[in-house]
Amino acid sequence: MANIRSLFVTRLYHAQLKGIDPSEMEASCYSIAEDDEAGQEWCEREGFPGYTSYASLTDLPWRFPIFKDLVDQLDTHVAAFAEDAQFDLDGRNLVLEDLWINILPEGGIHTSHIHPHSVVSGTTYVAMPEGASAIKFEDPRSQMMMAAPARATDAREEMRQFIYMAPAVGDVLLWESWLRHEVPMNMAEEERVSVSFNYRWE
Template sequence: MSQIESLFVTRLYRAPLSEYAPSVDAKELETSCIVIADDDEAGQEWCEEQGYPGYTSYASLTDLPWRFPIFADLVKVLDQHVMAFAKDLEFDLGEGKLVLEDLWINILPEGGSHGSHIHPHSVISGTTYVSMPEGTSALKLEDPRHAMMMAAPARVKSARREMQNFIYMKPDVGDVLLWESWLRHEVPMNMAEDERISVSFNYKWAE
């Protein structure tokens, strides 16, 4: 009898941020992101020089958890989500552990997008969603084998979810999404009039 099984699975973690303590006030987090963006002249200049739409603190502020208590609380919560995901992935961390490498704010205005990319020096990457206005863009995830499927036909539109070349995730405010850092992803154009606000992060393996 013939047999077909799925191999080399790609996992995606989704959960409410509030699943773990301490509580992170959503409104306070949103206000903090906006205030930081308004005050971060170095970040604004970097975005302008790079042609980056909207604002990111990625290249300017590397110590948000030290500067702002709400980000320190956020990291405590993210640590627990990452631990849960690492357990599901069955990582053998030995005597080491996964620790926060960097964390940054993203504010994407109407018409803004973030092109396809990976996070090659990290183990787990993710985003928690602070403001997702109606009509804003989802997260687009790409099949990691895509570049090697040079002669493969397109999938039928009704293909099973696990067989599709691209998956679009529309998170809710307060959700956290985690994936392995080699997974290529992008943020399509924000079609909403209001800003899309999120906080992204990377975790590395520290022995």
């Protein structure tokens, strides 16, 4: 009998935040977005749908205590993910590099991308109205499968070329920063709100 194993596993961490009020987090995100003129100007200039604080603000935990509480929880989740991934951190730590708000309106998308210079990336979900777009992850080997047939529609999850995750409010997802991902078009009439982040090794 043949022995078939899975090699070079890609891990995706999925957990639920505790003790963080989603309505307070959502109100904080909108308050920041309303006041962040530099972020608004960047989004308009770059043709970015909706709003992101990625290019404008680096101090969200200082601005609102709820973001400080969020980072405290993220530190714990990232440590658990690093342990599962069996990283040898050589006595150093994974530390928060950046944390930013995303507000995606109806029809908005975040195109496929990776997060260079980071080790672990992730998102937590603040508002996910009915019909809000999932997050889509791409098999990192895709560019090397030029002649491969398509996978069967009922293929096991670990065999698929794309995975769609539809998180709930309060969920946190973590992945290694080289994993390509995107947010397809938001089909909900209401805005999809999330907070994304990167951790570096230092």
